[in-house]
Amino acid sequence: MQRFTEFDFGVPWVMSFFHQDWSYEADTAAELVARRLGEGAADALSVRRDARTLLDGLPSETLEVLWTAGSQYGPSFRQTTGAEWTRTVVDVCDTWLSARAEVPPLTGADTEDGLDHRDEVVAEIESMGFLTAEVRRALVDCAHHCTPDLALRVLLRVIEYAPDASLSEEQYKRLEGLGSALHYGEFVVQNVEFLISGD
Numbered sequence: 001m002q003r004f005t006e007f008d009f010g011v012p013w014v015m016s017f018f019h020q021d022w023s024y025e026a027d028t029a030a031e032l033v034a035r036r037l038g039e040g041a042a043d044a045l046s047v048r049r050d051a052r053t054l055l056d057g058l059p060s061e062t063l064e065v066l067w068t069a070g071s072q073y074g075p076s077f078r079q080t081t082g083a084e085w086t087r088t089v090v091d092v093c094d095t096w097l098s099a100r101a102e103v104p105p106l107t108g109a110d111t112e113d114g115l116d117h118r119d120e121v122v123a124e125i126e127s128m129g130f131l132t133a134e135v136r137r138a139l140v141d142c143a144h145h146c147t148p149d150l151a152l153r154v155l156l157r158v159i160e161y162a163p164d165a166s167l168s169e170e171q172y173k174r175l176e177g178l179g180s181a182l183h184y185g186e187f188v189v190q191n192v193e194f195l196i197s198g199d
Contacts, residue, residue: 011047037096060084066154139155
């Protein structure tokens with residue numbers, strides 16, 4: 001069983017759009033998401049699935065913590081809330097999908113929630129001492145009230161951008177094992193391999 005892509009997907013993929021120069025690509029955050037959805041229906045479906053899961057499971061303040069930690073230069077929450085922004089992402093996906101005649105649903109590995117791996121995912125989140133307590137709590141809440149799969153993918157995005165982040169060989173191997181169990185493609189966990197410390 002394989003996911004539809006070897007790379008990151010869903011909301012953590014959207015988080016990666018917000019780099020230092022994103023405003024050169026689009027005038028608004030919503031426009032950037034719409035442009036990046038491209039031609040892949042599975043991309044839009046996986047983003048919408050994640051965003052709906054976040055909206056259903058977490059309060060707005062927790063969503064703001066996750067979007068902020070998972071984006072280098074993310075959407076500003078001075079003029080919107082975490083819930084409003086996440087709903088905007090759902091709406092962008094709905095608009096994109098409604099313009100296509102037939103969109104097959106996600107099936108198989110692409111619907112894996114990782115519920116059997118919740119305790120392992122939470123343990124990995126709690127072991128990331130370089131993350132603030134607020135970010136760790138938001139990720140644990142995501143694992144409990146959304147899905148362990150989504151929490152793990154957001155964790156990988158967050159630690160990629162976290163200041164002073166480092167991973168031991170053992171931590172990285174455990175993350176690889178979880179990624180394999182959740183049918184991630186080759187490059188999802190590999191994005192954080194550069195953080196393995198030499199100690």
